[in-house]
Amino acid sequence: MPNSPPSGPPFDLFSSVFRVYETKFEGDSIIYYGEPLSNPHSIIEFVWPLFREYGYEPQLTQQLGEYVLVAKPIYNAPPEFPWLQLLLFIATILSTLYAGSMWYYIPDPLSNPLSLLQAWPFAAAVIGVLAVHELGHYAVSKYYHVDATLPYFIPMPTFIGTLGALIRIRGHIPTRTALFDIGIAGPIAGLLATIAITAIGLSLDPISVPTWVDSSTPGVFAVEFGYPILFKLIAILVGSHGTENAFEVLMGTTKIGYSDPSMAFNPVVFGGWVGMFVTFLNLLPVGQLDGGHILRGLLGQRAATVSALIPGFLFGLAAFLYYFGEKFFTANVSSAVSMWLFWGILTLFLAQSGYARPIKEEPLDLKRKALGISIFLIGFLCFTPIPLQILG
DSSP states (O other): OOOOOTTSOOGGGTTTTEEEEEEEEETTEEEEEEEESSOHHHHHHHHHHHHHHTTEEEEEEEETTEEEEEEEESSSSOOOOOHHHHHHHHHHHHHHHHHHHHHTTOSSGGGSGGGGGGGHHHHHHHHHHHHHHHHHHHHHHHHTTOOBOOOEEEEOSSSSSEEEEEOOBOSOOOBHHHHHHHHHHHHHHHHHHHHHHHHHHHHSOOEEOOTTOSTTSTTOOOEEEOOOHHHHHHHHHHHTTSOTTHHHHHHTOOOBTTSSSSEEOOTHHHHHHHHHHHHHHHTSSSTTSHHHHHHHHHHGGGHHHHHTHHHHHHHHHHHHHHHHHHHHHOSOOHHHHHHHHHHHHHHHHHHHHOOOOOSBOOOOOHHHHHHHHHHHHHHHHTOOSOOEEEOO
8 A cells, every 4th residue: 555645634544435555646636546445425425524624625536447536625726717707707798788789779789889888787687686696606605615616607699698607516515504505595695686676677767669669670579578476576565666667567568679669667677587587497496406405405315306396397387388378378378388398308307417415414403494495485486487478
């Protein structure tokens, strides 16, 4: 057996679970080649506190058929500048400004790129909700000394200019409590931002619709959004002392596009709608979604049983809308059917891909259990069966 590295824990401290026969150094990392004497999770559960005490984060992998225990320094490695995150963030700013130009009725914005700046309130609202959500995860990850990246924003030429944002958790999560706290921090932070932006948007003056915008204009279409219960509650509160069109938004009669001949509600409102839609989707209790982390913290390994029901619920919702949607909602439900079918398939794969697994499996305290149940109930207030319909 080779000698133990001077900077890592002695071999005899973990030889009962992993017998080392070779060590190498790659930069500041220590590579242990050896024979596992237990299952992978039991090995990590055993060695994790030992390596953390010496300032390393252990990972057990396989390389060309050999088991390898990789110990990376936790604090000594200089942080790399997040170039990729920065470039994606800039690209998302541009894509949301371009998407916002549609809601501000800016004709041919590419011929005058500076005109895109008129859509900055829309871009700030959408990016702000997503950023606050992800930074909630990031901050709590750092609190528990779990290695996590800054948010990756995903630019995309959609109605909102983005497919969202995410962070990568690269280190082990020590306990179910830490997993729960990291998972729930994003939805709580994002909901607070969503409520604030929705209230601000409903309090702002509506914007004027240019005379050239009507149903006969080439390329002009209308999108009607379904408003969740939480949105309606905020609209009621703000509508009593806000803009006159708040009630129209509440009732779903105001459409973004050409709904009103002269006025449309302020596009900042859409940032709040996006926040609620993203919150509901993220709180689906399955796999690596926030709801999956929260449920895993609440129920431990029993979470998989509950999560198996989620794809069936979404497929059932799509089927109900397909057969009965137009009768019950008097709306064009084709977009909603496609959306819930897509999410049914996605959650089916997410459920099969597994869950984050903490090192220790101790149960949560009563306060966290109550908070977990509450956040799922609030998440339901962000649900609407027909999120949007394209009218023409």
